[in-house]
Amino acid sequence: MAYRDSQIAALKDPSNTPSKGVLKITDDQIRESLEGAQLKFQRERGSDVTIFSPRAAGMGHHIGNETTSRHWTEHCNDLIYRVCELYPQNFVSVCQLPQSPGVPIANSISELERCVNQLGFIGCNLNPDPSGGHWTAPPLTDKQWYPFYEKMTELDVPAMIHVSASCNPNFHTTGSHYINADTTAFMQFITADLFKDFPTLRFIIPHGGGAVPYHWGRYRGMAQDLKRPPLDEMIRSNVFFDTCVYHQPGIDLLFKIVPVDNILFGSEMVGAVRGIDPTTGHYYDDTKRYIDKIALSAEDRRKVFEGNARKVYPRLSKL
Amino acid sequence: MAYRDSQIAALKDPSNTPSKGVLKITDDQIRESLEGAQLKFQRERGSDVTIFSPRAAGMGHHIGNETTSRHWTEHCNDLIYRVCELYPQNFVSVCQLPQSPGVPIANSISELERCVNQLGFIGCNLNPDPSGGHWTAPPLTDKQWYPFYEKMTELDVPAMIHVSASCNPNFHTTGSHYINADTTAFMQFITADLFKDFPTLRFIIPHGGGAVPYHWGRYRGMAQDLKRPPLDEMIRSNVFFDTCVYHQPGIDLLFKIVPVDNILFGSEMVGAVRGIDPTTGHYYDDTKRYIDKIALSAEDRRKVFEGNARKVYPRLSKL
Numbered sequence: 001m002a003y004r005d006s007q008i009a010a011l012k013d014p015s016n017t018p019s020k021g022v023l024k025i026t027d028d029q030i031r032e033s034l035e036g037a038q039l040k041f042q043r044e045r046g047s048d049v050t051i052f053s054p055r056a057a058g059m060g061h062h063i064g065n066e067t068t069s070r071h072w073t074e075h076c077n078d079l080i081y082r083v084c085e086l087y088p089q090n091f092v093s094v095c096q097l098p099q100s101p102g103v104p105i106a107n108s109i110s111e112l113e114r115c116v117n118q119l120g121f122i123g124c125n126l127n128p129d130p131s132g133g134h135w136t137a138p139p140l141t142d143k144q145w146y147p148f149y150e151k152m153t154e155l156d157v158p159a160m161i162h163v164s165a166s167c168n169p170n171f172h173t174t175g176s177h178y179i180n181a182d183t184t185a186f187m188q189f190i191t192a193d194l195f196k197d198f199p200t201l202r203f204i205i206p207h208g209g210g211a212v213p214y215h216w217g218r219y220r221g222m223a224q225d226l227k228r229p230p231l232d233e234m235i236r237s238n239v240f241f242d243t244c245v246y247h248q249p250g251i252d253l254l255f256k257i258v259p260v261d262n263i264l265f266g267s268e269m270v271g272a273v274r275g276i277d278p279t280t281g282h283y284y285d286d287t288k289r290y291i292d293k294i295a296l297s298a299e300d301r302r303k304v305f306e307g308n309a310r311k312v313y314p315r316l317s318k319l
Numbered sequence: 320m321a322y323r324d325s326q327i328a329a330l331k332d333p334s335n336t337p338s339k340g341v342l343k344i345t346d347d348q349i350r351e352s353l354e355g356a357q358l359k360f361q362r363e364r365g366s367d368v369t370i371f372s373p374r375a376a377g378m379g380h381h382i383g384n385e386t387t388s389r390h391w392t393e394h395c396n397d398l399i400y401r402v403c404e405l406y407p408q409n410f411v412s413v414c415q416l417p418q419s420p421g422v423p424i425a426n427s428i429s430e431l432e433r434c435v436n437q438l439g440f441i442g443c444n445l446n447p448d449p450s451g452g453h454w455t456a457p458p459l460t461d462k463q464w465y466p467f468y469e470k471m472t473e474l475d476v477p478a479m480i481h482v483s484a485s486c487n488p489n490f491h492t493t494g495s496h497y498i499n500a501d502t503t504a505f506m507q508f509i510t511a512d513l514f515k516d517f518p519t520l521r522f523i524i525p526h527g528g529g530a531v532p533y534h535w536g537r538y539r540g541m542a543q544d545l546k547r548p549p550l551d552e553m554i555r556s557n558v559f560f561d562t563c564v565y566h567q568p569g570i571d572l573l574f575k576i577v578p579v580d581n582i583l584f585g586s587e588m589v590g591a592v593r594g595i596d597p598t599t600g601h602y603y604d605d606t607k608r609y610i611d612k613i614a615l616s617a618e619d620r621r622k623v624f625e626g627n628a629r630k631v632y633p634r635l636s637k638l
Binding site: 220 | 447448452453454456457458461487488489490491493494495498499502503505506507509510526527529530532533534535536537538539540541543544564565566567568569572575576591592593594596603604
């Protein structure tokens with residue numbers, strides 16, 4: 001926090017030459033932070049390995065310029081690397097990218113390569129709106145994104161599609177901007193041939209797919225009206241939803257609608273909703289409890305909790 | 320179409336003085352258009368009265384300037400008035416507003432008054448994003464909207480919150496822009512005291528509330544974390560969802576989550592999804608069929624199909 005605050009403060013003085021600076025966090029500070037949160041919740045809730053990325057809301061691609069974003073991103077990814085070195089049994093790393101509004105996505109390739117090839121990361125978070133709620137980038141299906149998809153394909157890593165904080169007062173970051181981005185990306189996929197061009201490209205849409213499963217009939221009908229492939233076929237090898245939906249009826253709907261092969265266990269732990277649901281007595285985001293209540297075969301359960309993640313993030317099995 | 324096309328074409332020549340012009344549509348043309356669509360579907364699907372507004376996607380508030388929007392809006396509302404005069408048993412009118420990016424909402428008051436007081440309209444559609452996908456207006460909870468809310472309160476008319484076409488290539492108009500706007504508005508309401516300031520203000524959020532029912536746990540948890548009122552309490556007299564959700568599991572979720580007093584029967588008829596669902600053999604947007612399959616008491620059924628609409632649109636009962 002202190003680093004980011006001073007980095008942002010320095011942006012206000014144009015005479016400052018941006019320097020990468022140093023992130024002063026000791027191993028003990030990392031341990032202390034995790035023991036009271038992610039590790040505690042892993043133990044309490046019964047999960048083992050967490051795919052760990054820099055906090056999405058903290059990416060802040062809209063702040064400053066490309067250099068600001070690059071310095072911040074390298075520090076964040078290095079910190080995630082240290083976390084995973086300290087707790088190799090508990091965490092596997094995914095990186096943020098040095099995106100910046102108006103800057104070609106190709107400029108993020110070197111950081112993806114550094115993280116995957118040098119630091120052992122297994123995927124990345126890709127921000128469809130680096131402007132933070134002004135949506136000035138091209139749709140994810142635009143050819144401007146293709147150089148990055150080529151690299152993802154070559155490295156065989158997936159991307160979670162995830163926006164960062166909103167600087168548009170219309171959008172609450174975790175309440176609407178996140179969910180809208182999920183819905184937006186899915187509809188973009190329906191209308192283009194991205195997965196014909198990249199048959200092995202894989203995206204995870206978080207928050208249970210935004211509004212998509214609830215409006216599955218709408219999307220099926222629109223795909224049909226637009227003479228696009230059926231949704232099940234469109235998503236099969238390319239689009240996956242996580243289980244970050246914080247009540248039983250929502251999770252029930254997700255599993256009723258989305259093929260089990262396309263669902264990855266997830267929870268924004270620690271994330272958007274931190275409280276305990278008074279109607280259940282459990283944390284809203286303790287998503288394993290909801291899934292445990294669904295009638296799934298042992299095989300399907302293994303897919304959701306492990307197998308699908310190994311399929312989508314193949315480097316997970318090579319660590 | 321011809322009127323709007325020539326109005327838009329005229330915008331390209333700055334030497335043109337904008338004139339309101341004339342909409343050349345005969346009563347027979349109106350009858351012909353409706354008989355093959357809305358009236359046919361009313362009969363086939365078993366609904367009686369439709370609350371009818373100008374097509375939301377056609378409002379196009381981002382096109383031209385305030386004068387463009389005003390001329391177009393007056394024509395659209397006049398046309399709706401004629402429809403309801405021709406078929407007073409079948410249609411009741413709701414108006415669009417002459418909104419335009421950057422123009423104070425107070426400038427829309429006179430058209431609301433004209434429609435309600437002179438033409439017998441019972442409500443309006445309010446666009447939270449007149450920019451068409453750039454989201455440059457203040458949030459709906461901002462005091463800049465208050466003069467309009469005062470007039471709505473005085474006239475005792477509700478507003479459906481509905482965006483128009485998207486001119487941002489990221490957002491498919493009916494596939495993501497509509498749904499995102501619903502989700503966005505709901506989250507705005509959670510974070511502000513709008514309904515303390517206007518206890519009788521009433522909004523309908525279309526498309527079954529966007530992503531909201533699917534993520535009800537998320538929104539309950541966020542309201543709790545933010546020390547805001549519980550959602551049921553927040554929406555009780557002020558926020559209503561329609562049933563424009565085009566598959567059985569989605570409608571099931573809506574009725575499981577949202578109090579029946581806050582659900583109004585609706586279908587975008589004729590709207591975003593026009594095809595027949597091959598899995599059911601019925602139109603995706605024939606929403607009555609889904610609701611008929613839900614176990615509701617006779618009283619609750621009456622609320623959803625009629626009573627709630629009379630409560631939210633009190634002028635409906637005064638016609």
